[in-house]
Amino acid sequence: MNIRLKFTKGSEVKYISHLDLMRVFQRALRRGDIPISYSSGFNPHQEISFGAPLSLGVTSNAEYVDLKLADAMDIQEIINRLNSSLPEGIRILRGIKLGDSPKSAMSIVTHAKYRITMDIENAAPEMVQKSIETFIARESIIIMKEQPKKGFTLKETEIRPMIISMNLIESGKNKCVIECLLLSGSRGNLKPELLMKAFKEYTGYNIGKIRINREEVYAEKKGRLVDLFEVQRGTF
Numbered sequence: 001m002n003i004r005l006k007f008t009k010g011s012e013v014k015y016i017s018h019l020d021l022m023r024v025f026q027r028a029l030r031r032g033d034i035p036i037s038y039s040s041g042f043n044p045h046q047e048i049s050f051g052a053p054l055s056l057g058v059t060s061n062a063e064y065v066d067l068k069l070a071d072a073m074d075i076q077e078i079i080n081r082l083n084s085s086l087p088e089g090i091r092i093l094r095g096i097k098l099g100d101s102p103k104s105a106m107s108i109v110t111h112a113k114y115r116i117t118m119d120i121e122n123a124a125p126e127m128v129q130k131s132i133e134t135f136i137a138r139e140s141i142i143i144m145k146e147q148p149k150k151g152f153t154l155k156e157t158e159i160r161p162m163i164i165s166m167n168l169i170e171s172g173k174n175k176c177v178i179e180c181l182l183l184s185g186s187r188g189n190l191k192p193e194l195l196m197k198a199f200k201e202y203t204g205y206n207i208g209k210i211r212i213n214r215e216e217v218y219a220e221k222k223g224r225l226v227d228l229f230e231v232q233r234g235t236f
Helices: 018-031 075-085 125-136 192-203
Strands: 002-009 048-050 059-068 090-097 111-120 142-147 153-158 163-172 175-183 207-221 224-226
Touching: 002 075, 018 048, 018 075, 075 090, 111 192, 125 163, 125 175, 125 192, 142 192, 175 192, 192 207
Parallel strands: 059 207
Antiparallel strands: 002 059, 002 090, 048 059, 111 175, 111 207, 142 153, 163 175, 207 224
């Protein structure tokens, strides 16, 4: 039985790495007595895989994990058992049964939507809105990006094609909230932290206390973006 679960990653666990998150789930599966399937070979491991990894310090309302079970089990029972075993900040929201040979969540993600809250000193809402409009109207946005696998050397990176949309949705005194849709996956992957670095350099605003939350991740299906549950309904 293959299933996909959607879960939250709250502020309580926002500094847990992707590897540690996997370990948390492995322990919760054992504690919950979930009949997880194991791979064959010399070093068998639980058959569990996650969607697009989340950066440290970023919270999320829409994380996904795929599980392969050795025996069939009621999905709501799985959710209840896991929620009783997982730490505060990680909660399973819902789940669906997948087909026999499903594409992994990681392989089908193409986009991610983020909500970014920040403090901006001495910037009126209309000024911020205008800055966003002129920023994304540029044909090219180049940023220096660190390459962890190459000794953290800096490389010029073109990020404009990876910004699908960027909008000011809330504003107040010295505070604003931006919602953006970015490429996420094998065709392109723009982290919101890098987007904000570019925006800060372009505008010169004194931006601080940036809080990032991933609202949803999407796959493309018949020319439109759908969440990772909807993509399983009908033919992908």
